[in-house]
Every structure is written in structure tokens, then in C-alpha cells.
Amino acid sequence: MTLKQLEAFYWSAILGSFALAAERLFMTQSALSKRIQELELEIGIPLFDRTGPRARITEAGQNILGRVENLLALRDEIVLAARGPIGLQGTCRFGISELMAMQFLPKIVAAARAAFPDVIVEPRVAVTRELLDDVEKGETEFALAPGTSENPDVLSRPIVSIPLCWVAAPDLVKGKTSITSAELQAYPIISMSAQAGSSLVLQSFSAQHDLRFRRILASNSPEAVASVTMAGLGIALLAEPFVKRFIDTGQLLRIDIEDQPAVSELQYSIHWRADNKRVLAKKIRELAYEICTRPLS
Amino acid sequence: MTLKQLEAFYWSAILGSFALAAERLFMTQSALSKRIQELELEIGIPLFDRTGPRARITEAGQNILGRVENLLALRDEIVLAARGPIGLQGTCRFGISELMAMQFLPKIVAAARAAFPDVIVEPRVAVTRELLDDVEKGETEFALAPGTSENPDVLSRPIVSIPLCWVAAPDLVKGKTSITSAELQAYPIISMSAQAGSSLVLQSFSAQHDLRFRRILASNSPEAVASVTMAGLGIALLAEPFVKRFIDTGQLLRIDIEDQPAVSELQYSIHWRADNKRVLAKKIRELAYEICTRPLS
DNA sequence: CACTCTTACGGCACCCGTAAGAATC
DNA sequence: GATTCTTACGGGTGCCGTAAGAGTG
Numbered sequence: 001m002t003l004k005q006l007e008a009f010y011w012s013a014i015l016g017s018f019a020l021a022a023e024r025l026f027m028t029q030s031a032l033s034k035r036i037q038e039l040e041l042e043i044g045i046p047l048f049d050r051t052g053p054r055a056r057i058t059e060a061g062q063n064i065l066g067r068v069e070n071l072l073a074l075r076d077e078i079v080l081a082a083r084g085p086i087g088l089q090g091t092c093r094f095g096i097s098e099l100m101a102m103q104f105l106p107k108i109v110a111a112a113r114a115a116f117p118d119v120i121v122e123p124r125v126a127v128t129r130e131l132l133d134d135v136e137k138g139e140t141e142f143a144l145a146p147g148t149s150e151n152p153d154v155l156s157r158p159i160v161s162i163p164l165c166w167v168a169a170p171d172l173v174k175g176k177t178s179i180t181s182a183e184l185q186a187y188p189i190i191s192m193s194a195q196a197g198s199s200l201v202l203q204s205f206s207a208q209h210d211l212r213f214r215r216i217l218a219s220n221s222p223e224a225v226a227s228v229t230m231a232g233l234g235i236a237l238l239a240e241p242f243v244k245r246f247i248d249t250g251q252l253l254r255i256d257i258e259d260q261p262a263v264s265e266l267q268y269s270i271h272w273r274a275d276n277k278r279v280l281a282k283k284i285r286e287l288a289y290e291i292c293t294r295p296l297s
Numbered sequence: 298m299t300l301k302q303l304e305a306f307y308w309s310a311i312l313g314s315f316a317l318a319a320e321r322l323f324m325t326q327s328a329l330s331k332r333i334q335e336l337e338l339e340i341g342i343p344l345f346d347r348t349g350p351r352a353r354i355t356e357a358g359q360n361i362l363g364r365v366e367n368l369l370a371l372r373d374e375i376v377l378a379a380r381g382p383i384g385l386q387g388t389c390r391f392g393i394s395e396l397m398a399m400q401f402l403p404k405i406v407a408a409a410r411a412a413f414p415d416v417i418v419e420p421r422v423a424v425t426r427e428l429l430d431d432v433e434k435g436e437t438e439f440a441l442a443p444g445t446s447e448n449p450d451v452l453s454r455p456i457v458s459i460p461l462c463w464v465a466a467p468d469l470v471k472g473k474t475s476i477t478s479a480e481l482q483a484y485p486i487i488s489m490s491a492q493a494g495s496s497l498v499l500q501s502f503s504a505q506h507d508l509r510f511r512r513i514l515a516s517n518s519p520e521a522v523a524s525v526t527m528a529g530l531g532i533a534l535l536a537e538p539f540v541k542r543f544i545d546t547g548q549l550l551r552i553d554i555e556d557q558p559a560v561s562e563l564q565y566s567i568h569w570r571a572d573n574k575r576v577l578a579k580k581i582r583e584l585a586y587e588i589c590t591r592p593l594s
Numbered sequence: 595c596a597c598t599c600t601t602a603c604g605g606c607a608c609c610c611g612t613a614a615g616a617a618t619c
Numbered sequence: 620g621a622t623t624c625t626t627a628c629g630g631g632t633g634c635c636g637t638a639a640g641a642g643t644g
Contacts, residue, residue, distance in 0.1 A: 001372060003300055018624065031610050033624060038609095043379045053618045054623060064375045071375065074368040075298060078361045082340045315599065328635050330599060335634095350643045351598060 003075060005039035006068050008032050009047055013057050013065050014138040024091065069277050076279035085115050085283065092284045093122040095131035095143035097197060098222055099162065099239050100268060100292070104144070108288050115287060119280060127220055129195035135271050141281035142272035144288065146197030149271055156269040159292040163240045164201060164264045166255040167247065169232040178256045181209045188234030189213040193220050201264045202237050209260070226252070239266065268292070300372060302336035303365050305329050306344060310354050310362050311435040321388065366574050373576035382412050382580065389581045390419040392428035392440035394494060395519055396459065396536050397565060397589070401441070405585050412584060416577060424517055426492035432568050438578035439569035441585065443494030446568055453566040456589040460537045461498060461561045463552040464544065466529040475553045478506045485531030486510040490517050498561045499534050506557070523549070536563065565589075 011021035012032070022032040040047050047061035057065070079087040092112070096105055105123055112121045124131075124140060131143035136151050148156045172187070173179070191213075192199045199218075206213055216234055219225050222242055229236040230251045246252040270289050272281070308318035309329070319329040337344050344358035354362070376384040389409070393402055402420055409418045421428075421437060428440035433448050445453045469484070470476070488510075489496045496515075503510055513531055516522050519539055526533040527548045543549040567586050569578070 001300060001376070003298060006375075019622085028611055029624070030612085030626085034609080034626095037625090043376050044384050045379050047379075050617095050624070060379050063378045067371055067375045067378060071368055071371040074364055074371065078303075078364045078368065079298070079340050081360045081364060082342050082344075082357050087341050316597085325636055326599070327601085327637085331601095331634080334600090347599070 001039065001042050003072075005035050005042070007072060008035040009039055009061070010065070010068050010072060012036060012048070012055065013061060016054070016056075016137075018055055020139070024093075026091075073277045073279055080279065086117055088116050088280055088283070089118045090280050091120040091122060092116075092280050093124060093140045094284070094288070095124045095126055095134050095140045095145065097128060097131065097145050097268070098125050098220070099197075099242055100144045101125045103241070104288075104292050107291050111287050111291060112284050116280070116283070119284075121284070127193055127196040128200070132271060135273060138273065138276075141276060141278065142270055142285045142288070144268060144270055144292065146266045146268050147200060148269060153274050154271050155274050156271045157289065158267060158269045159289060161265045161267050164198060164237050164266055165240045165243065166235055166237055166257060167226075167229060167243050167252040168235040168255055169230055170250065170253045172232045172235070173253060173255060175253070176255075177253060178258055180258045181211060181260060184235065184255075184257060185211050185213065187214075188216040190217045190225050190229050190234040190236040191215050192222065192225060193218040196220065197266050197268075198237055198239065201266060205237075205260075205264060237264075298336065298339050300369075302332050302339070304369060305332040306336055306358070307362070307365050307369060309333060309345070309352065310358060310365075313351070313353075313434075315352055317436070321390075323388075370574045370576055377576065383414055385413050385577055385580070386415045387577050388417040388419060389577050390421060390437045391581070391585070392421045392423055392431050392437045392442065394425060394428065394442050394565070395422055395517075396539055397441045398422045400538070401585075401589050404588050408584050408588060409581050413577070413580070416581075418581070424490055424493040425497070429568060432570060435570065435573075438573060438575065439567055439582045439585070441565060441567055441589065443563045443565050444497060445566060450571050451568050452571050453568045454586065455564060455566045456586060458562045458564050461495060461534050461563055462537045462540065463532055463534055463554060464523075464526060464540050464549040465532040465552055466527055467547065467550045469529045469532070470550060470552060472550070473552075474550060475555055477555045478508060478557060481532065481552075481554060482508050482510065484511075485513040487514045487522050487526050487531040487533040488512055489519065489522060490515040493517065494563050494565075495534055495536065498563060502534075502557075502561060534561075 008021060008025060011024050012018050015021050015024070018032055018036070019029050022029045025032065036047065045060045046058055047064075048055040049058050076088060079089075101123070109121055109123065112119065124134070126134075128145045128147060131140070131145040132149045132154070134140040135143045135154055136149065144159065166184070168187070189202070191202055202213075217225065217228055222238060225236050225238060226243060226246060228234075230246060235255065243252055247254050270285065270292070272285055276282075305318060305322060308321050309315050312318050312321070315329055315333070316326050319326045322329065333344065342357045343355055344361075345352040346355050373385060398420070406418055406420065409416065421431070425442045425444060428437070428442040429446045429451070431437040432440045432451055433446065441456065463481070465484070486499070488499055499510075514522065514525055519535060522533050522535060523540060523543060527543060532552060540549055544551050567582065567589070569582055573579075
């Protein structure tokens with residue numbers, strides 16, 4: 001029995017797929033498949049059921065999964081105890097929303113590389129729904145995203161709350177900086193794609209005021225939304241820190257909604273699976289939390 | 298990092314010697330030395346101090362030793378959980394005194410081989426002192442021997458108490474079956490070597506009655522002591538079950554000591570290091586305990 | 595000089611990746 | 620036919636044992 005075999009088994013069990021596990025471990029499916037076969041031969045019992053279209057973990061596999069998890073965690077602790085953080089190796093994947101990425105990702109990656117030079121950090125930028133899905137499936141160690149997961153296995157810890165604001169090109173609203181929600185309805189709305197955090201706020205806003213918006217763009221990129229808005233195509237609901245530079249230069253105008261005094265805020269949290277025991281994941285998650293909650297310098 | 302490296306480190310640390318660890322792991326010193334070097338390279342810090350005549354574990358090595366121990370125990374538990382006892386591999390060395398060996402060793406070995414077919418069982422027959430030394434040094438997993446260890450790290454659990462008796466050739470004592478302790482002093486004493494359990498009883502007996510014996514043989518073999526005694530060379534203190542067959546055939550005569558009404562008993566126990574976490578060792582130790590305390594069939 | 599660990603080197607075995615095959619939807 | 624896992628095969632590397640070297644009491 002080898003640590004490599006156990007790691008192959010572990011990731012195959014967590015991800016429910018040999019192909020994904022092989023990708024994570026930077027090897028081919030074929031090699032991983034054989035590693036697991038050798039492990040099964042070693043302990044003399046099948047760990048996966050290959051009868052279906054995809055390999056499903058057997059009861060025997062489920063029985064040892066927790067112990068294998070503990071063993072692998074112990075391996076990382078041994079390295080940590082002997083050499084400190086710089087000795088850790090491995091890969092850490094995490095998800096991050098674009099807005100958070102613009103503000104924090106460079107710092108997170110830099111800090112992670114400094115603390116764990118031999119660790120491969122793989123951030124993935126996506127919209128909220130995808131980020132949370134990946135965490136639930138075990139594909140990423142944690143995610144920095146708005147909202148909370150409805151999955152009880154996923155824990156969330158708030159980090160920052162970012163105010164949203166309505167913006168438009170000055171021409172479009174003829175210089176008006178304050179309109180009613182009814183008036184707002186007349187304008188085309190430029191929004192992020194439906195699965196993004198700010199779109200969820202937009203949905204709840206429209207439901208609350210019984211409004212129907214005409215959306216003319218659903219982009220995954222806030223930059224795209226901002227540029228289209230600056231071109232005068234409509235009004236957008238965007239994160240205030242993100243559009244501040246455009247407001248300062250006069251490219252966008254901040255619009256207040258008269259009958260909506262309180263500005264909506266997007267609550268960002270860090271999300272992770274409660275059963276994730278990986279030492280590396282925990283360290284980098286804490287590091288990311290630290291950076292995102294630290295007062296801006 | 299590999300399990301083999303960790304195991305090499307573990308046994309080198311426990312036994313305090315690369316040579317002994319290599320012997321235990323059925324490999325050459327040279328190969329083991331390189332394995333440990335590779336582990337040190339892997340975690341980036343020396344685990345042994347080679348400046349002295351023998352490799353001494355460093356502080357860093359000491360720091361990880363407990364975790365490595367847990368990791369290796371977890372490996373065995375994984376096999377146990379998946380496959381049951383028959384999946385366990387490895388070597389189990391234990392010590393046993395000759396008298397216990399005659400009565401129980403075949404049963405213990407047979408039971409161990411039946412329960413753990415892939416385990417190499419290495420019993421070692423020796424006298425009490427050596428058996429306990431080996432347990433203290435970590436060379437054996439446990440020992441079946443009389444008495445208790447003065448080392449607080451060694452736990453002892455009683456198994457059986459075996460009565461001792463004085464025996465002599467009928468000719469030597471002219472058929473007398475009862476003598477005083479003073480008369481006993483006149484005869485040559487044939488005893489086990491000084492480090493055997495029965496010799497320790499003999500020492501305490503002589504101290505108690507302020508007697509000085511003339512010893513004419515110190516053998517590690519009870520068979521040798523019995524045969525010499527049957528030849529009429531002196532009186533011996535031997536285990537009753539062992540000499541029963543000679544008494545029954547008339548080759549030896551049982552001698553009672555008039556002023557020593559209670560017969561000395563040799564209390565046998567099973568001894569093991571309290572910090573021994575090895576799964577295999579524990580299983581076979583319990584198996585041996587079971588067999589030695591089971592009513593004789 | 596006995597003992598212990600290290601270094602050098604030759605050979606074998608293991609393990610990986612490529613490529614093709616089988617099974618399932 | 621797309622996806623997923625398995626099997627077959629060639630090649631490179633890692634690891635072991637033998638043998639010689641170095642340091643210590």
C-alpha cells in the first residue's frame with residue numbers, strides 16, 4: 001500500500017469520478033485506474049463498483065474513506081511539524097467571484113505562494129452558483145462568493161458586505177440622479193448573468209417592488225456590464241467600489257431610487273464543506289479569510 | 298513521501314539503530330539509510346544526527362515520531378476495516394520463556410497464523426531478563442515471562458501462576474521426601490542461569506532463610522537442568538508441571554522443605570511497552586493472552 | 595578491529611503515458 | 620457518438636542489493 005494509492009482512492013471517492021481525480025493529481029485516467037486496482041488488490045476487496053456508467057464507491061470503500069482522510073491529513077501534519085508551512089506540497093483549488101477577485105485575488109495568491117511555495121494554487125473565477133456547486137461537489141476547497149449555500153454540509157462565514165448602486169450614463173438619465181422605482185422600470189436593465197450575486201439582489205428587488213425589468217444583457221463580466229452601461233444602453237446595478245472610478249471620472253452617474261432609501265448590500269462569505277479535513281485547504285482558507293477581512297490599506 | 302520511508306524512520310527511531318530497523322524490515326542497511334535520507338530530503342530537515350557513533354534522532358524527528366506512529370496505525374486500521382484480520386501484513390516479534398513456550402507456543406503460533414495468515418510471527422525463546430530487555434528496547438512487541446519489569450513504561454498483566462518444587466534423583470536423597478532448609482544447604486544446587494525466573498525465586502528463598510547454596514550448573518535450558526538432576530548431581534528447583542512426567546516415572550523425587558510450608562510460585566505475566574500503538578502487536582498480544590489464560594483442555 | 599552508517603554502481607522492477615478496446619447512456 | 624473506465628505495451632526512472640569507504644570507540 002502506498003500513499004499515492006490512498007490519495008488516488010480519496011480523490012476518486014470525493015469527486016465521484018476517476019477522470020476528475022486524475023486531473024487533480026496531474027496524471028492520466030489510465031494510470032489512476034491502475035493505481036486504484038492495485039490498492040484493491042492490496043487490501044483484497046473492491047473499493048469501487050464499475051458495473052454502472054461511472055465508478056461508484058462500494059460499502060467497503062465508504063468504510064475506509066474516513067480513515068484514509070485522517071491518514072492523509074496526518075501526512076500533511078507531519079510535514080508541517082517537521083518543516084513548517086514551507087514544506088507543504090499539493091494543490092489548492094478555490095473559487096472566487098469576479099468582484100472579489102479584482103480586489104483580493106492578487107493578494108491571496110501572493111500570500112499563499114509566500115506561505116506555501118511548493119503548493120500549486122488554482123483559483124477559479126466564476127459566478128456565485130457555479131462557485132457554490134463546485135464547493136459542494138468537492139471540486140474546490142472553498143469559495144469567496146455572495147450569499148449562503150442551502151446545502152447544510154457547506155459552512156459559510158461572512159467576510160465583507162459590499163454596497164450596490166444603480167448607475168447609468170449621464171446622457172441616458174439626462175443628468176437626473178434620483179428616480180423612483182417606477183421610473184426605473186422604463187429603462188433597459190443591464191445585469192450580470194442570472195447566476196451572479198448581484199442578479200440575485202436584482203431579482204429580490206424586482207419582486208419586492210413588483211417590477212418587471214427589460215434586461216438587455218446578461219454577462220458574466222462586470223467590466224462588460226460597466227462598459228455597455230457607459231455606452232448608454234441602460235441602467236445597471238453594480239458594486240459601488242467597482243464603479244467608483246467611473247463615477248469619479250464622470251463616465252457613470254450614480255442613481256438613487258427615491259422609494260428605496262437603503263442601498264442593497266451584497267454579503268460576501270467564504271464557503272467550504274464542513275467535512276473537508278485537508279490541512280492545506282484549511283490553511284489557505286484561513287489565509288484568504290484574513291486577507292478579505294483585513295481593513296483596506 | 299512514502300509509507301515505506303515513514304516505516305523506516307519509525308523503526309529506526311524506536312530501535313535507535315538503522316541496522317536493527319533494516320533487519321526488521323527485511324532489507325539491507327544501505328537501502329534503509331537511503332530511504333531515510335530521501336525522507337529527510339522530502340521534508341527538508343534532518344531526522345537523525347549522524348555525528349556520533351550511532352544515529353541519534355533529532356528534535357525534529359522526535360516531533361514527528363508520534364504522528365508517524367499514528368499514521369502507520371491508521372494504515373493497519375484501514376486494512377482491518379476493509380478486509381478484516383486476514384488482510385494484515387507485517388512482522389510480529391515476541392519473547393517467551395522456555396516453560397511457557399513448551400506449553401503455549403505452538404498454540405499461539407498456530408492461532409496467529411490462522412488469524413493473520415500474511416503476518417510473519419517471530420517468537421524468541423530466552424530467559425526472563427533478556428525477554429524484558431527486548432521489550433524495553435522495542436525489539437519485541439511483548440513478552441510472556443515471570444515477574445514484572447521495574448521500567449514504568451512496561452505494562453504487565455498476570456496470566457498464570459506456576460508452582461515450583463524441589464526435585465532430586467531418588468538415590469541422592471536416599472528416598473527421603475522431606476528435608477529442612479538447613480539440610481538442603483548441604484546438597485549441590487542445580488539451577489537455571491541467574492537471569493531466569495526460577496533463579497530469581499531461588500535467590501529470594503536463599504536470602505529469606507540466610508542460606509548459601511553451592512551451585513554446580515547454570516543452564517538456560519530446563520531440560521538440561523532436569524537431566525543433570527536425574528543423573529543425581531544435586532537438587533533443583535523447577536516448575537511443577539514441567540517435572541511432573543519425571544516424578545510420575547520415578548526418575549525424580551519431589552522434596553518438601555519442612556520449614557517452608559508454602560510452595561513458591563512463579564507468577565507469569567504478559568509484558569509490553571505502554572507506548573506501543575501497533576495494531577498488529579495489540580491483536581497478537583490479546584490473542585496470546587487469551588490462549589495463556591484459557592482453562593487447560 | 596568490530597561496529598555503524600554512507601557512497602558508488604549495476605540490474606531489475608515498477609509505474610507512467612500513449613493508444614486502442616469495451617461498456618454504458 | 621460522447622463519456623468513462625480498462626487493457627496492452629514501450630520506455631524511463633526509481634529502488635534495491637553488493638561492495639567498498641569513512642568515522643568511532
